[in-house]
Amino acid sequence: MFDDISALTLARAxxxxxxxxxxxxPAFSIGLASYLAVLEALWLRTKNEVYxxxxxxxLKIFAxxxxxxxxxxxxxxxxxxxxxxxxxxxxxxxxxxxxxxxxMTAFFLEAGFLGVMLFGxxxxxxxxxxxxxxxxxxxxxxxAFWILSANSWMQTPRGFTMNDAGQFVPxxxxxxxxxxxxxxxxxxxxxxxxxxxxLVVGAVGAWHLLKDKTNAGARVMFNMAMGLVAVAAPIQIxxxxxxxxxxxxxQPAKVMAMEGHFESHPxxxxxxxxxxxxxxxxxxxAQIAIPKASSxxxxxxxxxxxxxxxTVPREDWPPVPIVFWSFRIMVGLGMLxxxxxxxxxxxxxxxxxxxxxxxxxxxxxxxxAGFVAVLAGWVxxxxxxxxxxxxxxxxTAHSAAPLDAPAVAASxxxxxxxxxxxxxxxxxxxxxxxxxxxxxxxPGLEESPGQPVRTAGITPAPGIHHxxxxxxx
Amino acid sequence: xxxxxxxxxxxxxxxxxxxxxxxxMDGFDLGIGILFPTFKPGRERDSAMNSVAPVWDGNxxxxxxxxxxxxxxxxxxxxxxxxxxxxxxxxxxxxLIFRGVAFEFRWRDPxxxxxxxxxxTGGSIIGTLAQGVTLGALLQGITVEGRQYAxxxxxxxxxxxxxxxxxxxxGYAFLGATWLVMKTEGDVQAHVRRMAGWLGAxxxxxxxxxxxxxxxxxGAYYENWFAWPNVLLTAQVPLLVLxxxxxxxxxxxxxxxxxxxxxxLGLFGLSFVGLGISMFPYVVPGAVTIWQAAAPDSSxxxxxxxxxxxxxxxxxxxxYAYWVFRGKVGHEGYH
Numbered sequence: 001m002f003d004d005i006s007a008l009t010l011a012r013a014x015x016x017x018x019x020x021x022x023x024x025x026p027a028f029s030i031g032l033a034s035y036l037a038v039l040e041a042l043w044l045r046t047k048n049e050v051y052x053x054x055x056x057x058x059l060k061i062f063a064x065x066x067x068x069x070x071x072x073x074x075x076x077x078x079x080x081x082x083x084x085x086x087x088x089x090x091x092x093x094x095x096x097x098x099x100x101x102x103x104m105t106a107f108f109l110e111a112g113f114l115g116v117m118l119f120g121x122x123x124x125x126x127x128x129x130x131x132x133x134x135x136x137x138x139x140x141x142x143x144a145f146w147i148l149s150a151n152s153w154m155q156t157p158r159g160f161t162m163n164d165a166g167q168f169v170p171x172x173x174x175x176x177x178x179x180x181x182x183x184x185x186x187x188x189x190x191x192x193x194x195x196x197x198x199l200v201v202g203a204v205g206a207w208h209l210l211k212d213k214t215n216a217g218a219r220v221m222f223n224m225a226m227g228l229v230a231v232a233a234p235i236q237i238x239x240x241x242x243x244x245x246x247x248x249x250x251q252p253a254k255v256m257a258m259e260g261h262f263e264s265h266p267x268x269x270x271x272x273x274x275x276x277x278x279x280x281x282x283x284x285x286a287q288i289a290i291p292k293a294s295s296x297x298x299x300x301x302x303x304x305x306x307x308x309x310x311t312v313p314r315e316d317w318p319p320v321p322i323v324f325w326s327f328r329i330m331v332g333l334g335m336l337x338x339x340x341x342x343x344x345x346x347x348x349x350x351x352x353x354x355x356x357x358x359x360x361x362x363x364x365x366x367x368x369a370g371f372v373a374v375l376a377g378w379v380x381x382x383x384x385x386x387x388x389x390x391x392x393x394x395x396t397a398h399s400a401a402p403l404d405a406p407a408v409a410a411s412x413x414x415x416x417x418x419x420x421x422x423x424x425x426x427x428x429x430x431x432x433x434x435x436x437x438x439x440x441x442x443p444g445l446e447e448s449p450g451q452p453v454r455t456a457g458i459t460p461a462p463g464i465h466h467x468x469x470x471x472x473x
Numbered sequence: 474x475x476x477x478x479x480x481x482x483x484x485x486x487x488x489x490x491x492x493x494x495x496x497x498m499d500g501f502d503l504g505i506g507i508l509f510p511t512f513k514p515g516r517e518r519d520s521a522m523n524s525v526a527p528v529w530d531g532n533x534x535x536x537x538x539x540x541x542x543x544x545x546x547x548x549x550x551x552x553x554x555x556x557x558x559x560x561x562x563x564x565x566x567x568x569l570i571f572r573g574v575a576f577e578f579r580w581r582d583p584x585x586x587x588x589x590x591x592x593x594t595g596g597s598i599i600g601t602l603a604q605g606v607t608l609g610a611l612l613q614g615i616t617v618e619g620r621q622y623a624x625x626x627x628x629x630x631x632x633x634x635x636x637x638x639x640x641x642x643x644g645y646a647f648l649g650a651t652w653l654v655m656k657t658e659g660d661v662q663a664h665v666r667r668m669a670g671w672l673g674a675x676x677x678x679x680x681x682x683x684x685x686x687x688x689x690x691x692g693a694y695y696e697n698w699f700a701w702p703n704v705l706l707t708a709q710v711p712l713l714v715l716x717x718x719x720x721x722x723x724x725x726x727x728x729x730x731x732x733x734x735x736x737x738l739g740l741f742g743l744s745f746v747g748l749g750i751s752m753f754p755y756v757v758p759g760a761v762t763i764w765q766a767a768a769p770d771s772s773x774x775x776x777x778x779x780x781x782x783x784x785x786x787x788x789x790x791x792x793y794a795y796w797v798f799r800g801k802v803g804h805e806g807y808h
Contacts, residue, residue: 063577064577064578064581067530067573067574067576067577068574070530070533070573071569071570071573071574072570073537074533074536074537074566074569075566075570077537077540077541077544078540078555078562078566080544080551081540081544081551081552081554081555081556081562082555082556082559082562082563083556085551085552085553085555085556085621085622086552086621088544088548088551088552088555089548089549089551089552089620090548092544092545092548092549092551092552092768093545093548093768093769093771093772094772095544095545096541096542096544096545096546096548096551096768096772097545097768097772097775097776099541099544099545100538100541100542100545100546100776100779100780101776101779102541103534103537103538103541103542104538104779104780104783104784104787105779105783107534107537107538108531108534108538108783108787108790108791109790111530111531111533111534112531112787112790112791112793112794113790113794114527114530114531115526115527115528115530115531115794115797115798116527116794116797118527119526119527119798120527120797120798123797123798124797163769165549165620167548167768167769169769169771169772170769170771170772170775171771173771173775401552401555401556401621401622402556402621402622402623403556404626406626407559407560407626411559411560411563414563414567415567418567418570418571422570422571422574425574425578425582426574426577426578429577429578429581429582432581433581
C-alpha cells in the first residue's frame with residue numbers, strides 16, 4: 001500500500017515536472033512566432049532593414065526555444081501511456097483524437113515549414129519565406145487550440161457516454177471540443193503567451209537601451225513590446241476575471257481553494273488578500289481580508305452568498321495552499337504587468353519612452369514575469385482540478401499505470417538530471433544571444449560568422465536573393 | 474460491420490504507415506548520428522549534419538503521430554504496451570532529447586562542440602537501440618491481465634530484444650549511409666559508400682537472423698507465415714528481400730547515387746511488411762487484437778475524416794520542404 005501511494009506521488013511529480021518544463025517553451029514560442037511573422041511582414045511592406053535585422057536576431061533565439069519545446073513535448077505524448085495508462089485507456093477515445101488532430105493540423109505544419117523558415121530565405125525568396133513563417137506561427141496557435149481543448153475537457157467534460165469497459169465514448173464532438181471552459185482557457189492562455197513574449201522582448205530591448213539608447217533595433221523592439229503589454233495586460237485581467245467566473249460555475253471547489261474560502265459566507269464573502277491556509281484545520285490563518293469584496297468580484301453583489309469548502313466532501317478538496325498561493329502569484333504579476341503597461345503609456349505621453357532608465361529597469365526586471373505567471377496560472381488550474389484527472393468522474397489515484405515506485409523514481413531522477421543539463425545549457429545559449437545588441441547586418445542562421453552555412457543542397461537562388469536586396473535598397 | 478470499411482483495420486494501416494514513415498525518415502537522421510564519429514570534425518561533420526538539419530524536426534513528428542495515434546485509435550493497446558516497455562521508452566525519450574537539441578546547440582557553443590557531438594551520437598545510438606529493444610520486447614509478447622500490463626519491470630530485456638536493438642542500430646546506420654551517398658560528394662561520399670556496403674551486408678544478415686527467430690517465438694507467428702496456402706504469399710517477402718539485396722549491391726558498385734537509398738528504403742519496407750504479417754491482427758502479440766483494443770467507432774470516424782484530408786496535405790508540404798533543400802549538401806556558404 002505504501003508503495004502504491006509513493007509511486008502515485010512520484011508519477012504526479014514526474015508529470016508536473018516535465019509538463020512545467022515543457023510549458024515554458026511553447027509559452028514563449030507561440031508569441032515569438034507571431035512576433036517574427038509581424039517583423040517579417042513589416043520588413044516586406046516597408047523594406048526597412050531594421051525589421052529584417054530584428055527578424056534574424058529573434059529567429060536565432062526562436063530556433064533554440066522551438067527545439068527545446070519539441071523534444072520536451074515528445075516526452076509528454078508518451079508519458080500518458082507509461083505513467084497514466086488507466087487514464088489513457090479510459091479517456092483515450094476522447095483525449096487521443098484531440099491530440100491526433102493537434103499532431104495532424106499543427107505539429108506537422110510547424111515542423112514542415114520550420115526548416116524553410118530557419119534556413120530557406122535564400123532558396124525560396126522573401127515572399128514564400130514569409131508564408132513559411134506564417135505557417136509556423138499559425139501552427140503554434142492551432143497547437144494551443146487542440147491541447148487546450150483536451151485539457152479543458154478534463155476540467156469540464158461534456159459530450160460523452162460511458163461503455164461497459166469504463167471508457168468515455170464520444171457522443172458529440174462539438175460539445176467535446178467546445179466544452180464550457182475551453183473558450184475562456186484558450187483566450188486566457190494565448191494572451192498569457194503573448195504577454196510572456198512581449199515581456200521578454202521588452203526586457204531585451206530595455207537592457208540594450210540602458211547601454212545605448214540610440215540603438216535602432218533596441219528602440220523598435222522595446223516600443224513594440226511595451227505597446228503590446230499596455231494593450232494586452234488590461235485585456236488579460238478582464239479575460240482572467242471571465243475565466244474565473246466560468247470556473248465558479250463549473251468547478252466551484254477550485255475557486256474556493258483560490259479564494260481560501262474554507263467556510264461558507266451566507267451574506268457576503270471577504271476577499272482574502274494574504275494568509276496562511278491550513279488544509280488540515282480548514283482555515284486561513286493570519287489573514288488580511290477585505291470584507292464582502294470576494295462576493296463583489298465573483299457575484300457583482302456585496303451581500304451575495306458564497307459557499308465554501310465546508311459544502312464539499314473533504315476527499316474532493318484540492319490541495320488548498322498550493323492553489324491559494326499560485327493564484328496570488330499569478331494575479332500579483334498580472335497587476336505588475338498592468339503597471340508596466342501604464343508606465344510605458346506615461347512615458348509615451350512624456351515622449352521619453354527611450355530615455356527613462358527607471359522604465360527600462362522595470363521592464364528588465366519584468367522580463368521573466370510572464371513565465372512565472374503562466375506557470376502559476378497553470379498550477380492554479382491543474383492543481384485546482386485535483387483530486388480528479390477528468391473532473392468529478394475519474395480520480396487521479398485511479399488513473400495511474402500499475403506503477404512500481406523504484407521504476408518511477410529512477411525515471412523521475414533521470415528526467416530531472418537531463419532536463420537541468422539540457423535546458424539550462426539551452427537557456428544559457430538564449431541569454432548569450434540576447435546579450436548581443438541587435439545591429440545592422442544581423443547574421444541569419446544560414447550565414448552566422450564562424451559557422452558554416454547549414455542549408456543543404458547546391459541549388460542557390462541568387463537571383464531571388466539579389467532581387468530582394470535590390471527591392472530593399 | 475461491413476468488411477469494406479472495418480475501421481480498426483483501416484486505423485491499423487494508418488498507424489503502421491505513420492510508424493513506417495517515422496522509421497525510414499528519422500531512421501536516416503539517427504543513422505547519421507550513429508555514423509557521426511566516423512567523420513572528421515569540421516567540414517565533414519558539418520555537411521553530414523547540414524543534410525538533415527532542415528528536415529529532422531518534421532521527421533520526428535511521425536513518432537508523435539505514431540504514439541498519439543495509438544492512444545487515440547487503440548487506447549487499450551497504448552495503455553498496456555507503454556507500461557510494459559517503460560524503461561526502453563523513457564530511455565528513448567531522453568536520448569532523443571540529447572539528439573534533438575544537439576542540432577542547435579553545437580552551433581551555438583563552439584567551445585563545447587565536442588560535448589554536443591557526443592550527445593548527438595550518443596543520443597542517436599541509445600535512442601535507436603531503445604526503439605529496437607521496444608520492437609523486440611513487443612514481438613516476444615507481453616503479459617496481460619484484464620486491461621493492464623501484468624509483467625515485471627525487466628521483462629523487456631531478453632537476448633531477442635537485444636538482437637532487435639542492435640539490428641536497428643545497424644539498419645539505421647545503413648539508411649544514414651545511403652542517404653549521405655545521395656547528399657554528399659568527394660571524400661565524404663567515398664567514405665559513406667564504403668560504409669553503406671558493410672552496413673548493407675550487416676543489415677540484411679540481421680534481417681535474416683531476426684526473421685529466422687521470430688516464427689519460433691510464442692504467439693501465432695509460425696502459423697501466420699507457414700500455414701498453407703498463405704505461405705505462397707508470405708514466401709514472396711524473403712524472395713523480394715533477396716532481389717532487393719542483389720539490386721542494392723549492384724547499384725552501389727556501379728556508383729549510383731539515388732538507387733542505394735531507395736533500395737535501402739525498399740528493404741526496410743519489406744521488413745515492415747514482414748512485421749505486419751507476423752503481428753496481424755494482434756496489436757499486443759498473443760494478447761489483444763486490433764478489434765479488442767480499438768477505440769469506439771465515434772472516435773475512429775472523427776479521426777478518419779481528419780486523416781483522409783490532412784495526411785495527403787502533410788505529405789505534400791513535407792515533400793515541398795525536401796524539394797527546397799534538394800541536391801548536394803554544402804559545408805560552406807554560397808552567398
